[in-house]
Amino acid sequence: SAVISQKPSRDICQRGTSLTIQCQVDSQVTMMFWYRQQPGQSLTLIATANQGSEATYESGFVIDKFPISRPNLTFSTLTVSNMSPEDSSIYLCSVELGFEQYFGPGTRLTVT
């Protein structure tokens, strides 16, 4: 199994600022996934982060807005840049280990 922690658990940020979310896994994993869940919506994949390579972004998400780092096999960060109220969401990281999916507890972001 895998245990995932995220920091911060929640934050309230001002428009125009940036927030970096950290995701730590207690096992080494090849791929980590970052998801966004807007209020009342289901999860949408932002990007897939492989260690040692550039993240792969889904349609509608760009690196300038959501830069991702993946410095090793247990850690990743997602930055939400130049935030607007539309970025208010829960951000979750996820990993696949074996054939199971594990999710972090989420970061609840409110942009004012």
Place this chain on the structure above:
Amino acid sequence: KNEVEQSPQNLTAQEGEFITINCSYSVGISALHWLQQHPGGGIVSLFMLSSGKKKHGRLIATINIQEKHSSLHITASHPRDSAVYICAVAHQTSGSRLTFGEGTQLTVNP
């Protein structure tokens, strides 16, 4: 049309009732996941299915690959089962990336 559709969107039950949540999908998949999300936002994986049926405690999940349909059943429901239940599929061609249904909000009243 969404690739993954769940029904119902909202479900209210009395404690002890048998509950069924349905998930239909329109793409070829390598696996289907049932997830549980509590109000705080954290998500727990309940089942991963590629065929047949799985059971864990009071939870049962089934999948029919030919009909592209899965069901999640909760027996003897309890107020602590109140949560959003999400169906997600892994496409055959996209490995571990998941596509999610919109979720079913379950409320179990005492």
